[in-house]
Amino acid sequence: MDAFAEGSPCWADATLPDLRAGERFYGQLFGWTFTEGGAGTDTGPGFPRHSRALLDGRPVAALVAKQDGRMPTAWGVHLATPDLAGTVEKIRRAGGTVLTEPEAASGAGRKAVAADPDGAVFALWQGGTRRGFGATDVPGAxxxxxxxxxxxxxxxxxxxxxxxxxxxxxxxxxxxxxxxxxxxxxxxxxxxxxxxxxxxxxxxxxxxxxxxxxxxxxxxxxxxxxxxxxxxxxxxxxxxxxxxxxxxxxxxxxxxDGESGEADEPGDAGGAAAADTPATSADGT
The missing domain is CATH 3.10.180.10 (2,3-Dihydroxybiphenyl 1,2-Dioxygenase, domain 1)
Known part of the structure; x- marks a missing residue:
């Protein structure tokens, strides 16, 4: 059984013009530490330059370098799917738009980016060696x-x-x-x-x-x-x-803040809080 049920948020990332400035900001705010990845590193092909954010050693988000000045500076979300190709076809039939076709992100998994009928952008992630969040619904996650x-x-x-x-x-x-x-x-x-x-x-x-x-x-x-x-x-x-x-x-x-489900295991977050991958670019898993 996958760690994240179909439709569950499984990753979040921010596309930023300055990774180092982002690391300083989020390190102070959430106590995150960072490990850098990108093309030519151990993350392999399919990944732009990015920093993976860790909370107590567990992956919780990514900061992804903007590759094009026209890209928005924004946070985005990935939704899990066990069948990426099938979900992409459902999106088309339901009136959405597939912005990037399914592709492999090294051995970490497969990704695609889509928009709903109103234009809201989200990513899809079919996990391989990387399922998604290592912690959710605890401070900093x-x-x-x-x-x-x-x-x-x-x-x-x-x-x-x-x-x-x-x-x-x-x-x-x-x-x-x-x-x-x-x-x-x-x-x-x-x-x-x-x-x-x-x-x-x-x-x-x-x-x-x-x-x-x-x-x-x-x-x-x-x-x-x-x-x-x-x-x-x-x-x-x-x-x-x-x-x-x-x-x-x-x-x-x-x-x-407030009540927390203390869902610090992947895929267990629930109630008014859900849940290695970016939502706009889908590459920072």
Missing amino acids: FCWTEVYVRNADAADAFYPAVFGYELADPPFDAGDFKAWALPGSGREVAGRALVGDMLPAEMPPHFLVYFRVGDVGDALGTVRRGGGRVLVDRQEIPGATFAVVADNQGAAFAVM
Whole structure:
């Protein structure tokens, strides 16, 4: 059995113009250490220059060097699949766009990049020697993701058609928001929100990646000291506080404190928090 069920977030990465500046920022914020990879190193072909982020020695994210100035400076997410070719065909049939065809990333796995009908970009990952996160839902690690779209009906048809998600309402008032539960298990791994509900309406459709922290207020102080910005100040939901920030190069992400599933084993994160690979480039596994 794969460590990550189909449709589960299994990796996150940031595409940045300056890897060293990113290492300083995230090292201070999350306590990450880094090991560098890229073409011509032991990661092999299929990988751009990148730094893998480690939390207590376990892989939790990657910082990927921008190869083209037109690439966005952004965080992205990978969704797991046991059958990359089959999932790519489902994306096409459901009205999505395949941006990069399936290809091997050395022996680590196989990847593709796609966009939903609204244009939100995500990556697919079929794990080989690298399954994905080595830790989730603990301070310094990924804990949740949600896609922000303008057309809720299109998204609510597309993602269940591709990944089999069951749509669920949160147990509190969250506007027009739907959680994605894995079929048959009820385990929520991600969600769908509307652009304009929390983030500015002019923002393009995109995935927002959340990281667990011990205290959001402390994290915001570290973000500002590191040259980042607070985009959405502290928001309260039952059992947790979160905020949306940008790093010192403009890549947006969210931090969340409060209740944690303590899911420090791969593929075990659940509840309001899900889950070696990038989402926009799919190469930093």
